[in-house]
Amino acid sequence: MYDGIVQDLIDEFGRLPGIGPKSAQRIAFHILQTESFDPTHLSELLAAVKERVRFCEVCGNVTETERCSICRDPRRSPAVICVVEEAKDVAAIERTREFRGLYHVLGGAISPIDGVGPDDLRIRQLMTRLADGTVDEVIIATDPNLEGEATATYLSRLLVPMGLRVTRLASGLPVGGDLEYADEVTLGRAFEGRRVVGS
Numbered sequence: 514m515y516d517g518i519v520q521d522l523i524d525e526f527g528r529l530p531g532i533g534p535k536s537a538q539r540i541a542f543h544i545l546q547t548e549s550f551d552p553t554h555l556s557e558l559l560a561a562v563k564e565r566v567r568f569c570e571v572c573g574n575v576t577e578t579e580r581c582s583i584c585r586d587p588r589r590s591p592a593v594i595c596v597v598e599e600a601k602d603v604a605a606i607e608r609t610r611e612f613r614g615l616y617h618v619l620g621g622a623i624s625p626i627d628g629v630g631p632d633d634l635r636i637r638q639l640m641t642r643l644a645d646g647t648v649d650e651v652i653i654a655t656d657p658n659l660e661g662e663a664t665a666t667y668l669s670r671l672l673v674p675m676g677l678r679v680t681r682l683a684s685g686l687p688v689g690g691d692l693e694y695a696d697e698v699t700l701g702r703a704f705e706g707r708r709v710v711g712s
């Protein structure tokens with residue numbers, strides 16, 4: 514424990530996801546001890562991100578414009594939509610360079626324990642996107658855990674009867690984890706080996 518604001522700073526970093534008490538302390542002391550560290554730059558950046566970054570009106574990805582760079586890219590195929598839970602999953606899949614279609618970010622996964630139902634996710638927006646018949650394949654790339662599976666099952670029951678080709682990433686992804694933790698090669702292979710979901 515430290516006195517006053519040093520401890521406040523450590524506590525604040527410790528509240529961030531994935532940062533334990535030791536890392537929080539390390540970051541705080543890095544800031545204290547590094548002469549070249551510019552707190553103004555960091556605080557301005559944080560304020561700008563909170564002010565300027567929003568969610569793409571089409572796919573829900575993070576963007577500084579109304580539509581994200583992927584939705585605006587004419588080289589991407591509008592016939593395939595990959596459905597993911599979070600914007601960070603878009604980044605993970607983009608790193609594999611396996612996918613040239615568009616995305617749809619749900620904003621989470623179905624989880625009765627956490628009180629998250631289908632209406633809390635961007636499923637209605639997905640159905641709107643599918644209404645004009647441009648899309649012929651939907652790849653469901655939810656996380657390989659209970660909530661991700663529940664969400665995938667819910668979506669397949671909606672989408673398969675619509676006559677769409679519905680696919681799921683191949684197994685081989687670390688079960689119970691997040692998509693973002695899979696390495697690029699594994700995720701790329703899971704993409705390539707995706708299987709068609711029946712009704």
Ligand SMILES: [Zn+2]
Nearest residue numbers: 569572581584
């Ligand atoms: Zn977008």
